[in-house]
Amino acid sequence: MNILVTGGTGFVGRHLIAALEEGGGNRLHALVRDSHRFAASSFSAAVAPLRGDLFTSEPFPEDIDTVFHLAAVTKAATPGEFRRVNVEGTRALLEKLKPLKKLQRVVLLSSLAAAGPTRGNDPLREDMTAAPISLYGRSKLAQEEMVATHCPAPYVILRAPIVFGPGDMDMLDAFRFAARGIMPLLGRRARRYSLIYVKDLARAMVAVAFGPCRNEIFYAANPDAVEWRELLEQAARLLGRGKTRKIVIPEALGRILAEFSEQRMRILGKKAIFNRDKFSEMKHPVWVCSAAKIEAMLHFQPRFPLLAALQETIGWYREQGFL
Numbered sequence: 202m203n204i205l206v207t208g209g210t211g212f213v214g215r216h217l218i219a220a221l222e223e224g225g226g227n228r229l230h231a232l233v234r235d236s237h238r239f240a241a242s243s244f245s246a247a248v249a250p251l252r253g254d255l256f257t258s259e260p261f262p263e264d265i266d267t268v269f270h271l272a273a274v275t276k277a278a279t280p281g282e283f284r285r286v287n288v289e290g291t292r293a294l295l296e297k298l299k300p301l302k303k304l305q306r307v308v309l310l311s312s313l314a315a316a317g318p319t320r321g322n323d324p325l326r327e328d329m330t331a332a333p334i335s336l337y338g339r340s341k342l343a344q345e346e347m348v349a350t351h352c353p354a355p356y357v358i359l360r361a362p363i364v365f366g367p368g369d370m371d372m373l374d375a376f377r378f379a380a381r382g383i384m385p386l387l388g389r390r391a392r393r394y395s396l397i398y399v400k401d402l403a404r405a406m407v408a409v410a411f412g413p414c415r416n417e418i419f420y421a422a423n424p425d426a427v428e429w430r431e432l433l434e435q436a437a438r439l440l441g442r443g444k445t446r447k448i449v450i451p452e453a454l455g456r457i458l459a460e461f462s463e464q465r466m467r468i469l470g471k472k473a474i475f476n477r478d479k480f481s482e483m484k485h486p487v488w489v490c491s492a493a494k495i496e497a498m499l500h501f502q503p504r505f506p507l508l509a510a511l512q513e514t515i516g517w518y519r520e521q522g523f524l
Contacts, residue, residue, distance in 0.1 A: 202411075203228045203264050203303075207255065207294065208271030209248075210238040212368045213310065213361075213399055217269060218248060220403040230265065232258060232272065255290035261297055266305045267410055270294060273310075273344070275337060275371075276479075283340035291347045304354040308410045311345050313362040313395065313420070314338035318485035324395075324426070325490040327360075327418045334485065336478045345418070355415035359406055362422045362490055366399030366510065367517035376515065379436035380524050384447045390486045392429040395422040398510035401503040408501045420490040423503050435508065439515055440524065452484055 204221060208214040209231030221227050222245060233239045233250040251259050255272055272294075274286045291309075298304055316325050317332040333339045348356050365372045378385055386392075397405075405421035430447070437445050450458070459480035482488075495501045505513075518524040 202226070202267050203230075203262065204267045204269065205230045205232065205251070205261060205265045206269045206271065207232045208273065208310075209233070210235065210242050211271060212366075212370070213364060213402060214269075214271045215242050215368060216366070216399045216403040217271065217406055218242075218244060220400070220407055222247060224407065230262060255286070256293045258297070261301060263301060264303050265301050266303045268294075268298060268304065268307045269310070269406060269410065270307060270348075271310045273341070275312075277336075280336050280478075283336050284343070287340040288343045288347055291344050292351065295347070295351045295353065299353045301353075306410055306415075307348065307352050307354050307356040308406055309345065309348050309356060309358045310406065311358050311360045311418075312338065312341045313360050313422075313488055313490055314482060315341035315345055315360060316490070318482070319487040319489045323491075325420070327420060327494055335481050338482070349416070357409040357412075357414060357416075358418045359402075359409055360418065360420050360490070361397055361402055362395035362420075362488060364397055364399055364402055366514050369399065369514070372514075373518065373523055375433065376436055376440075376518055376524060379433045379445075380440045380442065382437055382442040382445045384430055384433050384437075384445050386430060386447055386449050387483055388452045388486075389449060392486045393426045394429060394432075394488050395420075395426050395490045395492075396432075396507070397422050397503065398505045398507075398513075400510075401505055404504065405495065405501055408499050409495070412499045414498055417498075419495040419499075420492050421495055421501070421503075422490050422492045423507065424492060425507075426489040427507065436511055436515065439508075439511055456480055456484075 204227050209218050229248045230251050231248055234254045239250050253259055274282055277283050315331055315333055315338050317334050319325055331342050333342050345358050402421055434445055
């Protein structure tokens with residue numbers, strides 16, 4: 202296979218490329234904005250960089266047959282940045298793909314945020330109406346609609362819930378709190394989330410790319426949702442903290458902290474994962490999806506138990522000196 206990956210130097214993209222290299226027999230191209238990040242990613246010589254971004258880049262090789270589209274922004278300094286990159290960037294990419302005569306499949310990595318939080322008692326399924334509640338979620342749903350309407354080849358959309366694993370920086374603060382035996386909890390309601398380990402997500406993307414399904418949406422998640430407090434407690438035990446202390450942050454205070462984080466981001470010019478948009482997602486206590494469809498149609502199941510995945514993640518943080 203002759204494969205193009207956008208967002209290949211990102212957290213998930215690096216694991217996807219590793220999974221594609223493991224499979225063997227693939228020619229790989231990564232769309233690269235930052236040559237230093239590409240060099241630091243330690244890809245093998247089999248991965249060729251294509252300089253540029255979604256809007257302006259070197260010409261794509263004519264014999265590309267599979268595209269994994271991961272490039273997106275998950276945090277933004279301005280609301281318009283979500284739409285510019287996630288939606289208009291996807292439109293620009295699809296235009297670049299139109300001349301590729303051998304293109305057989307496009308895989309879009311989307312997010313549970315595109316569907317919105319769980320309504321009622323049942324996990325979200327692919328046939329339920331999407332109702333995103335954040336700027337990010339709305340941009341991802343619009344991205345999905347862009348692919349469904351304008352993709353020049355059969356496509357598959359894979360919605361991921363919370364993704365964690367080696368290389369992830371968004372969950373680092375939560376693990377640092379766990380290392381101190383501190384459990385920061387937003388409000389007093391139990392909060393349940395679907396999760397997926399990044400290596401399992403990479404396997405799911407490979408499965409949908411090379412499987413028989415066309416023009417489908419799938420969720421990829423561990424079969425069992427996790428209560429946030431229990432997740433932090435498991436991490437704390439693995440980090441050697443026998444006792445933990447809960448710190449309950451009232452939702453009203455959480456909103457104030459989100460506004461402060463956003464103002465600080467504007468002043469310093471640095472993007473932060475916690476802002477008002479993220480708070481609008483966090484205040485909903487249940488984000489749970491069903492992975493029954495991908496299991497039934499593609500026989501895909503996550504391979505890593507949660508405990509083993511947490512151990513690997515913590516090991517990587519320690520190797521990097523983050524914990």
